[in-house]
Amino acid sequence: MADTLSKLQLWFRLHCDGEWEHSEGINIETLDNPGWQVQISLKDTLLEQIDFPEILVGDPEKDNLLNDYWEQAGEEWIRCYKEGHTLIGRCSPEMLERTLAMLLQWCEEHTQIAAWDETAQALKQKCNSIEIRRENITAFRTLYQEILALPNEHPMKRMLMQLFYQRWRELISKGFL
Numbered sequence: 001m002a003d004t005l006s007k008l009q010l011w012f013r014l015h016c017d018g019e020w021e022h023s024e025g026i027n028i029e030t031l032d033n034p035g036w037q038v039q040i041s042l043k044d045t046l047l048e049q050i051d052f053p054e055i056l057v058g059d060p061e062k063d064n065l066l067n068d069y070w071e072q073a074g075e076e077w078i079r080c081y082k083e084g085h086t087l088i089g090r091c092s093p094e095m096l097e098r099t100l101a102m103l104l105q106w107c108e109e110h111t112q113i114a115a116w117d118e119t120a121q122a123l124k125q126k127c128n129s130i131e132i133r134r135e136n137i138t139a140f141r142t143l144y145q146e147i148l149a150l151p152n153e154h155p156m157k158r159m160l161m162q163l164f165y166q167r168w169r170e171l172i173s174k175g176f177l
Contacts, residue, residue, distance in 0.1 A: 004097050007104045011040075015152045020044055028096075035077075036096045038089040040103060042082075046151050050110050052082035055102060058092070078102065113154045120156040123147055127163050134176040140168060 012026055024041035031037050042048045058077030078091040078099050087107075089099040123146055130139050147164055150157045171177050 004101045004104065007108075008100055011104060011107060014155065014158075015045060017152050017157075020152060031090060035090060035092050036099065038087075038091075038096075038099060038103060040087040040089075040107075041085060042087055043085040044152065046111050046113070046153055047087075047107060048085050052080075052087060052106065055080040057095075080106075111151075111153050113151060116150055116154050117156075119146075120150060120154055120160065123150070123160055124156070124163065127160065127167060130167070132167065132170045132174060132176070137171065137176060140164075140171065144168075 008026065012021075015021070015024075020043075024043050026041070027037075027039040029037050056077075056079055058075055076092045076095050078089065078095050080087070080089040080099065080102055082088070087103055089103050091099040123143065126143055127147075130136050130143065144164055147157065147160045150160070
């Protein structure tokens with residue numbers, strides 16, 4: 001469970017950009033049949049437009065019918081699907097970790113950040129090479145827009161934003177803004 005939880009925490013952290021986490025995020029709650037429901041918002045991520053094939057393990061409907069006899073039934077089930085821009089996993093009580101692992105595996109397999117690695121490296125060099133001068137304010141503003149265009153999933157985005165803000169504060173401290 002620790003590995004799955006670590007992956008979930010990392011996925012969430014990579015998507016927090018100061019805005020996304022205020023309106024989107026991850027919800028885990030209990031169901032009354034009994035079971036779990038996981039909702040992962042894919043809004044404004046690389047995964048938002050990608051189709052997700054429904055996953056069914058066991059028979060969730062059977063367990064709904066046996067609600068009063070849960071302990072005798074002992075059925076394990078998982079149902080994962082995408083609704084709008086939300087990835088949803090529902091499962092029996094003992095299947096939460098497996099459900100999270102399945103959802104996160106799909107997210108990892110379908111998030112293509114490698115294509116952005118070269119861009120991220122170039123932005124880092126650009127951020128370090130722009131001189132702190134009044135005539136470079138436009139270059140810094142353009143750089144900011146380029147960093148924002150990186151997918152939130154990219155592991156360098158947070159570092160680039162921090163580097164940019166550090167350089168921007170230098171512009172302010174020198175009185176250029």
